Amino acid sequence: MASQETTLRRRKPTTTEATPDPPPEVVYHKKEEIVWGKTPSGEVFRVPTTHDVLTALFHPSYPKSHLDMFNLALLGLQLVLYATLPRWVCQIFFLFYFAFWRGAYDAGLGWVLTKQSKKKWIVKEIQKLGWLDAERNPAMREWIKNQLAGKMGKDYSFDELPLEYNTWLLFRQAVDIILINDFLSYCMFAFSCFRVPEGLSIFVHVMRWLGAIALILFNLWVKTEAHNVVKDYGWYWGDVFFQRGALVFDGVFELAPHPMYSVGYAGYYGLSLLSGSYAVLFVSLAAHAAQFAFLVFFENPHIERMYGQRKAIARRTPLPGAKSKSSANGSSSSFKPPPQNPSPPRQVTLDRLSTPPVTEGESATDTELETETEPECSTPTLGRGRGKRVSLHQHSASNASSASFESTKDEPPSTRPVSQKKGLSQHDLLSKYFRRDTLVLRNLDMLRANDTMLVLMITYTVALSFLPRLSDRALLGVHFAHALAWCLFHYFGLGLLLRAQSKSKFLVAHFMKNYHYPYSDGGNGAILDAFTNWKIIYNLSMCMTYVSCVGVAWKTYSIPHDWTVGTELLRHTMGILLVALHLWTTVESYEALGVFGWFFGDFFMEEFPAHLEYTGIYRYLNNPEAMGAASWFGLSLISGSKLVLVLAIIRHLSSWWFLSCVENPHMRKLYGDSLRKEAGFVKVMKSVASKNAKILENSASKHAPELQKVAKEVIGTFDRVFEETTDALEDFLARSAPRISEVMEDTRELLRQSREKLVIPRVASNLSAIDRSKYNISVAKNDSDGSLRFHLGQPITVRWQAPLKHSRRDWIGLYRVGANTSNLVTKVSSLGVWLPVHDEEWDGDEPLSPDEPPSTSAGSDSGTVTFSGNKLPWLVGKYEIRYHHDGKYNVMSLDGPIEVYVHQPDILDFDSVRQTLLRIVPLCLDMDPSLIPLSCKSPSDSPTTTGSDGETEERDPDDFTFWSEGQARRICAAIKQVFGVEYAPEVVVADANITSLANRILVSKELLTAT
DSSP: OOSSOOOOOOOOOOSSSSOOOOOTTOOOOTTOOOOEEEOTTOOEEEOOOOOOHHHHHHOTTSOOOHHHHHHHHHHHHHHHHHHHSOHHHHHHHHHHHHHHHHHIIIIIIHHHHHHHHHHOHHHHHHHHHTTTOTTTOHHHHHHHHHHHHTTSOTTOOTTTSOHHHHHHHHHHHHHHHHHHHHHHHHHHHHHHTOOOOSSOOHHHHHHHHHHHHHHHHHHHHHHHHHHHHHHHHHHTTGGGTOBOSOOOOOGGGGTSSSTTTTGGGHHHHHHHHHHTOHHHHHHHHHHHHHHHHHIIIIIHHHHHHHHOOOOOBTOOOBOTTOOOOOBOOSSSOOOBOOOSSOOOOOOOBOOOOOOOSSOOSSSSOOOOOOOOOOOBBOOOOOOOOBOOOTTTTOOOOOOOOOGGGHHHHHSOGGGSOBBOOOSOBHHHHHHHHOSSOOBTTBTOOTTSHHHHHHHHHHHHHHHHHHOOOOOHHHHHHHHHHHHHHHHHIIIIIHHHHHHHHHHHOHHHHHHHHHSBOOGGGTTHHHHHHHHHHHHHHHHHHHHHHHHHHHHHHHHHOOOOSOTTSTTHHHHHHHHHHHHHHHHHHHHHHHHHHHHHHHTTGGGTOBOSOOOOOOOGGGGTOSOGGGGGGHHHHHHHHHHTOHHHHHHHHHHHHHHHHHIIIIIHHHHHHHHGGGSOSSOHHHHHHHHHHHHHHHHHHHHTGGGHHHHHHHHHHHHHHHHHHHHHHHHHHHHHHHHHHHHHHHHHHHHHHHHHHHHHTTTGGGOOSOOTTSOGGGOEEEEOOOTTTSSSEEETTOOEEEEEEOOTTOOTTOEEEEEETTSOSOSSBOOSOOTTOEEESSGGGEETTEESOTTOOOOOSSOOSEEEEEEOGGGSOOSOEEEEEEEESTTSSBEEEEEEEEEEEOOOOSBOSHHHHHHHHHHHHHHHTTTOTTTSOGGGSOTTSOSEEEOTTSOEEEOOTTBOOBSSHHHHHHHHHHHHHHHSOOOOHHHHHHHOBHHHHHHHHHHHHHHHTOO
8 A cells, every 4th residue: 555644553464373263164275365254242254355445446447436436536626726726825725634634544543443442332333323234224234335345356245244344344445535635635735835945056956855765665665565464454453343363573564663653654754855845844743743642542552452461460480590499588488387386476456447337538439559560679687676866875775665566576587487489580589679769750759868869969950050140139049048948958857757757667667668678687677778868868968958058158258358347356256166166066966976876866776775874065965956056156147147147046946946846755755754854054053043042132131122022013014914915815716716617618618519510510400201219229248248248359249220221321339428418419539439330331431422312122121230359449438339320420329338348357466467468368369360379279279380481380379469550559558457557569569478478567567566
């Protein structure tokens, strides 16, 4: 086919493989190649011979159909218009005319082919219209038959071939019209823009023409070779209608990826060179981009749907030559019982997660689960213990430990149930050496120091590159804002982070949640990573805080002309003394604290001895860090700048907040009453003040009455002011409370209405003639106990009943009880937890035929739908089922409540956790036998698999795999609801083993609940 139009096919059908079996009565002719096709319903038929469009359209000996005549008329009209219209009119006309046909190709054909690929939409529309039905529309059927039969050979029989094949032939006619007109309109546009560029040598013109002709000839060769490979079956997307043979990728398809879309459009650029027009070049680029969009949005998804094979995630296939070895690493593990007569573990009662009777909230389900895969990396281990800054906190041994997990904590790793690794696999290697590594800006984690520095480098580089020319005053403002931002981040940002670590081990939990560590390290890998990254970020922030402040001071400083005039010399002297005081205090603090206390090590680790000793500068001061602002005030004196003084004040207040709200509460939490209340300096000053007070009291005893009277008057004044201020504030709050509540309620109502506005337009208004009593919906009871309680992940079957002529676009949704206030109209989104009553009438979330009348056939007026997999809610709670009318949100019937629960163990030990996972994991994997662990199956199942080389391989009975990362997210959601431990899906994918996951949960609970 010589046109510029293309097919996305790289498929060549053959007749030797994957071909449907011919009927037994067929006798093969020795020289005749017989090709067999197969419809989606399984009907096998002989595929007749077809002719290419150029031969059928332009060869005089071939009969012309009405559609051919229409096509020729359109082509002739273009030639007449090109010959008669002025060139500037031709350019405008053919530009829009080509855009129309290009849109018909890429957007129009892409849309209908996508619907045909998903739901066989074209065939269903032909059936619905009755165009090929001799009884419903005989005239149209006869006309179509005449159009098709005249273009086919003697082996074509319209009446004997299936509907799908005849529909494809009719579809071909429409495609021919689009392809030929698209090609000719582009040529007409290019010729109308033809010009000879000025200022070029004859050699350049000759080379331009030779290059253009070479590109056009190359384009024609690619198209011809591609058609020889894929034939008409691939050229016209026959595989969206029926199957024919296997796929062979050869010939021109080995030249380049997607040659029909890449090098197959070289002729566009050849004509651009030939015409010498930039307009033609830009139009060619736009048209080529549209063709790639066709590839991305239709062709590739269709190929994946038709021919793609799912690959299981986290499948452990031993590498060639890898030897089996025992490992305690949790990467690949099967259950191995603990040694004989271990010390009896202490069992701990878990608080049950009670199911609320009515689930409150605005959303319906909140259960969308998707994820990505990330691997594990081995890290050095660090024991756990307790310690604080060494100066204040030179700790001796502490008896504090987790009472909840003494059994597992006291057990050495060797006595816990471990794993027997069957062999080294690629999955384990990837999990070992790759752990959510940052790829450009993907997988960014701002709590990882490397990612933080990466973002800062990019931010500073971009800011410097795009920073406009500023005045000195504006530039000083930028430096001040920069210093202020670092100061606030250092004290408030990192302070809040450190306080969260003190209260809930936030940083450790973050790394344990998002990164895979061998469970045998007892959680020390997560602690080490959290502390290491904290140290780097803290040091970076501290350095940038000081550097940015010095930058502001430098921008505001000017060398005095006369040091003896005014207070210049005094300011510099005092400023230098304050800076020196700060440096001395910092050095003394570090010598007393050591590196452990300097980086707040007792917020992370508990290995260090916990004994308070006040040495060095801490002998005199409880918080010498408060003197850290001395250098900032010194810089403000040296520079004489009010901006630096403001920074010093803000820094001092921020440091006071950090000490009061972060460090001191953590100290009281660790040491309680053992903390001293007054430092040595404070004690001495109080003692001196007490002595002086007594001396003053004795010397002023004769004036005591007058002084007491004045003191009482002052105190009374302060009391009155305090009382009046308190009364005024309470009165203001009392008057403002109703108004504030009203504003909050109005805001909540506006937010609710804005969400509902997306639903209200899809409510049917013509329901007066519909009898709601004929609609009924009910939930099938649980087979195990006959109740309406379903375990998380357990399929839920719903029975429905509707009038015979009900809309085939009815659907059923599952919502949390209390999410909808109305029983007549649903006003919240189901978030994907819904099913159509008739699945064939829907394309994803959209009905295929919005104007289709109710079915008049003898279709069923009752049936069942089953919620499973992604259609289930993955949060525990109480739910209700709603039957909706005609693709809208009118509720015809509802049933409920039903309860979705998850089994929780009464005690937390390895056996109970493992048994819980053996229940949860298969449900999260949709009970797919190829995914779930062998330990969840019957004992008759063999723990062996067949490898790619055909040899039998041992499979770890506790290993499981995934079809999608969403299944791993389900497991994470279930673990969080049962055990209260959060994991990223990447961690579960890296484990992919029941025993490993059970041990990981025990380690996490032990670590995160330790106090």
